[in-house]
Amino acid sequence: MRWEQIKSIAPRISLIIWAIFLPAFVGLSLKAMNEDQLPSLLMDGIRRRASLGAPYATTDRALEMLQTPQPSEAIRSAIAALPSDGDLLFVGTGNDHPSEAMHRFISYLIWPRRVFFLGCGWHGHNTLQDRVHVAGIIYYLSKPPDSVTSRVQIGPHLILVPVTHPIVWTDYCNPS
DSSP: OOHHHHHHHHHHHHHHHHHHHHHHHHHHHHHHHHTTOHHHHHHHHHHHHHHTTSTTHHHHHHTGGGOOSSHHHHHHHHHHTSOTTSEEEEEESSSOHHHHHHHHHHHHHTTTSOEEEEEOOTTSOOOOTTOOOEEEEEEESSOOOTTOOOOEEOSTTEEEEEOOSOOOOSOOSOOO
């Protein structure tokens, strides 16, 4: 093909692409309107744009899996009640990607405070070898042992257990 022939075909190709995508876009939009999905999709987009200027917008977006409104503020305010010189222990369901990612997000959010990670095994039993002195324990997708009565629920998937007096726990995972 010569260059002149290609130049003469290009507008027709562009017209064909528009003829395919424009009706598809309009059709899918009308379908969403008929199923009452469009208002919720629009409102989700508006809410996300409104939160873009918020102080913790990026972290809140990463912490959406917690299903908690303004998760960054909720975590920071719960941890603010703990002594500032103590470390935190993050107890997850295991050495899986969601637990590791959540540990990293929370570590970033409350930096420079140290947050140690402990993944409970399949049998719900694990020990922390270093016996770290902690000011609080964060449980993600797991429950604290039944003997723990003082706890702060930071949403459906996150529990903070303040450690008010120096104790040495060797078993942080709930065996039940």
